Amino acid sequence: MAGLISQDLNVVNIGLASFGDVIREKGGKATDLQWQPPAGGNPKDAWNLALLTGDPRIAEANKLAYGRYLAAQPFLVGVKTAREALPDMDGRIILHSGPPVTWENMCGPQQGAVLGAVLFEGWAGDLDGARRLVEAGSIRLEPCHHHRAVGPMAGITSPSMPVWIVRDATSGNEAYSNMNEGLGKVLRFGANGPDVIARLKWMAETMGPTLAVIVEEMGGLDLKPIMAQALHMGDEVHNRNAAASSLLFRKLTTTALASKRLDAKAVAETLTFVAGNDHFFLNLSMAACKAMLDAAHGVPCSTLVTAMARNGVEFGIKISGLDRWFTAEAPFIEGLFFPGYGQADAARDLGDSAITETAGVGGFAMAAAPAIVQFVGGTPRDALANTLRMLNITLGQNPAFTLPALDFTGSPAGIDARLVADTGIQPVINTGIAHREAGIGQVGAGLTYAPLACFSQAVSALAETMTFDA
Amino acid sequence: MAGLISQDLNVVNIGLASFGDVIREKGGKATDLQWQPPAGGNPKDAWNLALLTGDPRIAEANKLAYGRYLAAQPFLVGVKTAREALPDMDGRIILHSGPPVTWENMCGPQQGAVLGAVLFEGWAGDLDGARRLVEAGSIRLEPCHHHRAVGPMAGITSPSMPVWIVRDATSGNEAYSNMNEGLGKVLRFGANGPDVIARLKWMAETMGPTLAVIVEEMGGLDLKPIMAQALHMGDEVHNRNAAASSLLFRKLTTTALASKRLDAKAVAETLTFVAGNDHFFLNLSMAACKAMLDAAHGVPCSTLVTAMARNGVEFGIKISGLDRWFTAEAPFIEGLFFPGYGQADAARDLGDSAITETAGVGGFAMAAAPAIVQFVGGTPRDALANTLRMLNITLGQNPAFTLPALDFTGSPAGIDARLVADTGIQPVINTGIAHREAGIGQVGAGLTYAPLACFSQAVSALAETMTFDA
Numbered sequence: 050m051a052g053l054i055s056q057d058l059n060v061v062n063i064g065l066a067s068f069g070d071v072i073r074e075k076g077g078k079a080t081d082l083q084w085q086p087p088a089g090g091n092p093k094d095a096w097n098l099a100l101l102t103g104d105p106r107i108a109e110a111n112k113l114a115y116g117r118y119l120a121a122q123p124f125l126v127g128v129k130t131a132r133e134a135l136p137d138m139d140g141r142i143i144l145h146s147g148p149p150v151t152w153e154n155m156c157g158p159q160q161g162a163v164l165g166a167v168l169f170e171g172w173a174g175d176l177d178g179a180r181r182l183v184e185a186g187s188i189r190l191e192p193c194h195h196h197r198a199v200g201p202m203a204g205i206t207s208p209s210m211p212v213w214i215v216r217d218a219t220s221g222n223e224a225y226s227n228m229n230e231g232l233g234k235v236l237r238f239g240a241n242g243p244d245v246i247a248r249l250k251w252m253a254e255t256m257g258p259t260l261a262v263i264v265e266e267m268g269g270l271d272l273k274p275i276m277a278q279a280l281h282m283g284d285e286v287h288n289r290n291a292a293a294s295s296l297l298f299r300k301l302t303t304t305a306l307a308s309k310r311l312d313a314k315a316v317a318e319t320l321t322f323v324a325g326n327d328h329f330f331l332n333l334s335m336a337a338c339k340a341m342l343d344a345a346h347g348v349p350c351s352t353l354v355t356a357m358a359r360n361g362v363e364f365g366i367k368i369s370g371l372d373r374w375f376t377a378e379a380p381f382i383e384g385l386f387f388p389g390y391g392q393a394d395a396a397r398d399l400g401d402s403a404i405t406e407t408a409g410v411g412g413f414a415m416a417a418a419p420a421i422v423q424f425v426g427g428t429p430r431d432a433l434a435n436t437l438r439m440l441n442i443t444l445g446q447n448p449a450f451t452l453p454a455l456d457f458t459g460s461p462a463g464i465d466a467r468l469v470a471d472t473g474i475q476p477v478i479n480t481g482i483a484h485r486e487a488g489i490g491q492v493g494a495g496l497t498y499a500p501l502a503c504f505s506q507a508v509s510a511l512a513e514t515m516t517f518d519a
Numbered sequence: 520m521a522g523l524i525s526q527d528l529n530v531v532n533i534g535l536a537s538f539g540d541v542i543r544e545k546g547g548k549a550t551d552l553q554w555q556p557p558a559g560g561n562p563k564d565a566w567n568l569a570l571l572t573g574d575p576r577i578a579e580a581n582k583l584a585y586g587r588y589l590a591a592q593p594f595l596v597g598v599k600t601a602r603e604a605l606p607d608m609d610g611r612i613i614l615h616s617g618p619p620v621t622w623e624n625m626c627g628p629q630q631g632a633v634l635g636a637v638l639f640e641g642w643a644g645d646l647d648g649a650r651r652l653v654e655a656g657s658i659r660l661e662p663c664h665h666h667r668a669v670g671p672m673a674g675i676t677s678p679s680m681p682v683w684i685v686r687d688a689t690s691g692n693e694a695y696s697n698m699n700e701g702l703g704k705v706l707r708f709g710a711n712g713p714d715v716i717a718r719l720k721w722m723a724e725t726m727g728p729t730l731a732v733i734v735e736e737m738g739g740l741d742l743k744p745i746m747a748q749a750l751h752m753g754d755e756v757h758n759r760n761a762a763a764s765s766l767l768f769r770k771l772t773t774t775a776l777a778s779k780r781l782d783a784k785a786v787a788e789t790l791t792f793v794a795g796n797d798h799f800f801l802n803l804s805m806a807a808c809k810a811m812l813d814a815a816h817g818v819p820c821s822t823l824v825t826a827m828a829r830n831g832v833e834f835g836i837k838i839s840g841l842d843r844w845f846t847a848e849a850p851f852i853e854g855l856f857f858p859g860y861g862q863a864d865a866a867r868d869l870g871d872s873a874i875t876e877t878a879g880v881g882g883f884a885m886a887a888a889p890a891i892v893q894f895v896g897g898t899p900r901d902a903l904a905n906t907l908r909m910l911n912i913t914l915g916q917n918p919a920f921t922l923p924a925l926d927f928t929g930s931p932a933g934i935d936a937r938l939v940a941d942t943g944i945q946p947v948i949n950t951g952i953a954h955r956e957a958g959i960g961q962v963g964a965g966l967t968y969a970p971l972a973c974f975s976q977a978v979s980a981l982a983e984t985m986t987f988d989a
Contacts, residue, residue: 281890282753282762283923292752295765299794302772306787313783317776324769419923420751429923453753453889453899454924 085473094505097512098470101352106515107467110350114369115444115463118345118353118408122218123337125270128261130253132208135196135225141172142189146204146401147360148374149192152183156361156396158239161487162203163190165241169249170207176241194356194367197343198225199335199401202237202483203361210249211257215272215336217344224339226332228252228260231325237400238483238490251318259319260301262311267304270297272337273449276410279330280450280460285418286334287402287411288425288479288494293330298323335401338408345369345463352511353444354464357407357476357499361399361483366503368466368511375507377500382482384495385426396485398497403478409447409462412477412496413439416452417460425479425494435477435496436461442468442476469504555943564975567982568940571822576985577937580821584839585914585933588815588823588878592688593807595740598731600723602678605666605695611642612659616674616871617830618844619662622653626831626866628709631957632673633660635711639719640677646711664826664837667813668695669805669871672707672953673831680719681727685742685806687814694809696802698722698730701795707870708953708960721788729789730771732781737774740767742807743919746880749800750920750930755888756804757872757881758895758949758964763800768793805871808878815839815933822981823914824934827877827946827969831869831953836973838936838981845977847970852952854965855896866955868967873948879917879932882947882966883909886922887930895949895965905947905966906931912938912946936981939974 058077062069069079088094101107132138143166145159155163167179167188182188193200200206205227212225230248234240264270275296282292301323305316323329346355351369358365365374379397386392405411415421416436419429433454439461440446446459464476475498482493528547532539539549558564571577602608613636615629625633637649637658652658663670670676675697682695700718704710734740745766752762771793775786793799816825821839828835835844849867856862875881885891886906889899903924909931910916916929934946945968952963 278761283751291748292762292765295762295769298769298772299765302768303791303794306790320776321773324773422923423927429926453892456899457893 088470088505088508089473089501091505094470094509097509098467098505100512100517101467101508102471106350107352110348110370111353111444111465114345114348114351114353117220117348118341118463119447119449120219121341121344123215123224123272123340124218125213125264125272125333126216127214128211128257128264129214130208130257131198131206131210131212131225131227134212134214135198137196138208140189141187142191142208143167144191144193144196144198144200144204144206145360146193146200146202146399147358148363148365148376150360150362152190154362156399157486158396158399158483159203159205159361161239161241162205162236164487165236165245165249166205166207168241168246170209192358193401194358196225197223197339198227199339199358199404200227200237201229201331201335201402202400202481203239204401205236209253211253211260213333213336215333215340217340220344222340222343224336224343226336226339228256229326229329229332231322232328232491234490238481239487240490241488255315256319256322259311259315262308263301263304266308266310267300270300272333276334276337277449277451280410280414280417281453283418283420285411285414285421285479286330287405288481289418289421290330290334291327293334294323294327297330297333331402334410335404338404338410341408342404347372350511350515352466352508354407354466357403357478358401359398359403361396364398364500364503366466366499366507368507370511371507371514373510375503375510377502380497380500382480382493382495382497383426384482384493385424386482386493387491390484390492394484394492396483398478398480399483400480402480403499406476406478407464409443409450409460412479413443413462414450414452414460415477415479416454419454421479425496427496438474439477441472441474466504466507469499469501470508473501475499475501557941558975558978559940559943559971561975564940564979567979568937568975570982570987571937571978572941576820577822580818580840581823581914581935584815584818584821584823587690587818588811588933589917589919590689591811591814593685593694593742593810594688595683595734595742595803596686597684598681598727598734599684600678600727601668601676601680601682601695601697604682604684605668607666608678610659611657612661612678613637614661614663614666614668614670614674614676615830616663616670616672616869617828618833618835618846620830620832622660624832626869627956628866628869628953629673629675629831631709631711632675632706634957635706635715635719636675636677638711638716640679662828663871664828666695667693667809668697669809669828669874670697670707671699671801671805671872672870672951673709674871675706679723681723681730683803683806685803685810687810690814692810692813694806694813696806696809698726699796699799699802701792702798702961704960709957710960711958725785726789726792729781729785732778733771733774736778736780737770740770742803746804746807747919747921750880750884750887751923753888753890755881755884755891755949756800757875758951759888759891760800760804761797763804764793764797767800767803801872804880805874808874808880811878812874817842820981820985822936822978824877824936827873827948828871829868829873831866834868834970834973836936836969836977838977840981841977841984843980845973845980847972850967850970852950852963852965852967853896854952854963855894856952856963857961860954860962864954864962866953868948868950869953870950872950873969876946876948877934879913879920879930882949883913883932884920884922884930885947885949886924889924891949897966908944909947911942912944936974936977939969939971940978943971945969945971
């Protein structure tokens, strides 16, 4: 002990950095260790978290749910309109990304996209008319997730839009996603001008029916192998889909070339559109992830996270054991802005695309996609570190999604809400940044982190449904 | 000194490992440091190397040659038959890979491919007839490199075969390559059965003319950006071309779909063939590399390596300052064999495809392609190490070919024969392994290393053309 006191001070400071500052000011050395109390320091949540930690019912439930996620085999099986494919799409309904939100509370780009969808459906002749209809409450606004669907950014999906139909061959459940419009002025970033509506009409009238025939003639498409292959080609299948889109394009093209049922002009237009969009695979990746996670949803007592989704106002998650949303304020995004834009222009985190991270790809698989840092910021080393950090909050590594840069180990997958609440390590998400006003579009891309509060709440709520021995 | 002697022995042993063994046997510690004398220990070559090291004429010449390599802008500008495109292709001539070799000395797969080409050209009706023609000396056998061309593996290129025409927009020089037949039984691995010949005929009659129109209608194609993009998508554009082939396919397809001059059946057949071959881009990559290096060739006093090529018997290199081959016995390849095959089945290193490594991609850019180790062996860490080791023998890093895993630094490029001879670090090459007998095909893939003797000879030969102050 005498030796300890006579030495120069060399302190590891856990928690508040200001305690370390005091030592440093006196000439001592202090290394700050980032730490925060479990469940964000909320005593009730921390108590509930302690109750669930080590509970064999949770472990059992998570094993079952995680096994179902791993066993899922999402196949692209068809293309139909949302009205035909999705449950409960009758009448005037528009789906949006994230947890439920009212028209009044929606962020700018989501409002802009809703109005665009009203025009696309022909329910109003101009934006003012569309706004009056929506404000009068004559259009149902519901989350995509409530209809087994997902949509990137604003997520707006209306009945006449074509959707991908993805079926999990193991569980038989289906998931859906709208189709990717490309970059620039597009509905998902809140743009709703005549060119945007015209493109949506072409997608509904020409591209959707053409892809429907192609998908039918190719006899469906096994999506996990394409995602796995893309992870070996520099994609993380959320914000980088260049390889996956190329692989998809090749399959669509060879089928189309062999088909005798298709109109040559429609094929040429469709394939040229697909070829021009490196993000085209994103929506299929999302639907595949949704199918894998829906397979794992609904296991009583499971703390496996089965959805993370944002509407630009709130960030929401679901866990397998409770079919309800746990929400917190949606965060802003740290990233790179396009020339002429900055943080003041940015909307809060938006879109259902965090379903990819929920399924162990996207930000969780950044180690596969070092080149993505040119788009979202940081260095290739940060990309590796993000993947490695997620190992602390996941139930395992998905052997179907291997990462070459990490010696072909599986991507961290299966977020356990308990581990997030306990460690304070927030799930990382690669995402686009929308302008906060309607009609302007994408202004950048970057990283964001799922709010801790969602996970603490979910754990607490689950604990309150269970009984514990005294 | 007293302290040194009384300490336990802890020795760094440079060179022969057996000296270290002696110390280890006595209970001491010895770390072996790999080292060999310059120029492989040949006194004359070592003296010549010493003369050239630090000589300002060499430095100046290398700067000029390397600058020309960097400035090259290879564009795909057309497709024609070898007879139309290549210089001096009149009459009965067949080109082969590597340095010059006589029929008698050719390895099995190259002989098999020569006979196949004779059948394809219709110069004989069967293999026996083909063999008699060749043995009678009535067919000129010359290296591809002597006709500004390159060909993978056997490299066989005959007058009626379609070739890619690549033009360096900076220097105006052209380079050529035959077209990739896919995997399995193919001419370049020495197969020459009826299916191989039928495929070559289809390539000449249908695919070549179709691609000629497509390339013309797309107004050429800038190849360096595609190679650079592929390096960000897990390719090293020698043994892994999945991304580059997909990107090329997309460009060919969109042009073909917009064309009014093409026959739909020919387009469908051609694009389906291209879509089915992840190595289709290889031959274009090779022609692009040949164009970049030919731009750098012919600078007096330059020790920049402008070609590395193998014929399955000899490995040959050229340096910019001397237009002749420096050869040594072709090595075997360390790698992974297909089921049922092993080292005893393998031919020696074969093909002009090492032009990619000469140009700073392939094995030199393995850091971009961690997934390639599943094909050639080793670990992703080895892939990084191979790229880093090549920095010791190259004149710089090509800023056009950046490597995400190494923080977007350029790929090591511009092999200086002096540095190879001095350090003993041999250029690494990713390559396929052919069966040593004709007609069987590929049996594996792996890594090989350019023989040191080629580089020592080249340095010596250059020194002997120069005068030095006493």
